[in-house]
Amino acid sequence: METRHLRYFLAVIDHGSVSRASEWLGIAQPALSQGLGRMERDLGVSLFERSRRGATPTPAALAILEDVRASVARIDAAAQRAREIGRGSAGQLTVGLVSSALFDTLPRALREMRRLAPGVRVILREMSNAEQAEALQAGEIDIGLMHTPVAVGGRMRERQLLRDRLVAAVPDEFDVPGDGQVSMAQIAQAGLVMYPQSQLPSLYAGILDAMRKAGHDAHVAQEANRTLTVLSCVAGGCGVALLPSWIRSMDFRGVRFCDVRDGQALPSFDLSAIWPARSVPTLADMFANLDLGAG
DSSP, rough: HHHHHHOOOOOOHHSHHHHHHHHHHHHHHHHHHHHHHHHHHHTTTEEEEEETTTTEEOHHHHHHHHHHHHHHHHHHHHHHHHHHHHHSSSEEEEEEOOOGGGTTTTHHHHHHHHHOOTTEEEEEEEOOHHHHHHHHHHOOEEEEEEEESSOOOSSEEEEEEEEOOEEEEEEEEEOOOOOOOHHHHHHHHHHEEEOOOSSSSSHHHHHHEEEEEEEEOEEEEEESSSHHHHHHHHTTTSSSEEEGGGGOOOTTTEEEEEEETTTSSSSSSEEEEEEEEOSSOOHHHHHTTSSSSSS
């Protein structure tokens, strides 16, 4: 049965006659009668008893009435949802993100997404770089906010969102000179608190290489796979962490943030959006192209 025939059926039920239903639908009576006849042939039953007083539904018509109403309502809802998704104003988007995206990038993106596409449901999953790479390949997330460079299998698009310099997170009792800056030598002596090498191999290697270039044989005293855990280790006296400068916006008890006096060779801390390349625009494309960088 065609959807329009179901609508004809409901119109006759609601208006009590073919003539009033055809007027309400804006179609000719013969077209409406032909549509109802086709529906009756498809079902193999009569749906209306016609008389001068109108069209009275048969027991068979009454038996299917609520099912037809529900079916048409679902079809209408599905059509509306498809139109909204086509306009990018509805649907569901699953976003993976590293913890560093939580403090500035994500709030800006959510505000902009709500303004442009208020009907989109955004699901957030805080994950490490490695977890996001696997989830993107498996189709478990639609877009990842990750530290780059990073290897992700499949055809992906990438947009750099932030490039941040590193600052030192030191314990409160750390001997900080009067200018508020610490040296690479002090960091090497205290030992480093780092994200695991497997999680951010380029950053890990870049920091150790910068320490060697400065003439210091630094050692990793403690590894931690989340930023808040890194700060807890610093506050606990495990060593010094080198973190992106946005970390200064946090007030973490037992930790002080300092510039590195001779840290020009330290790598940058990059945040990028990575998502699958599709032949048609997706919600991930919309999200990635929002103003996600820091203001």
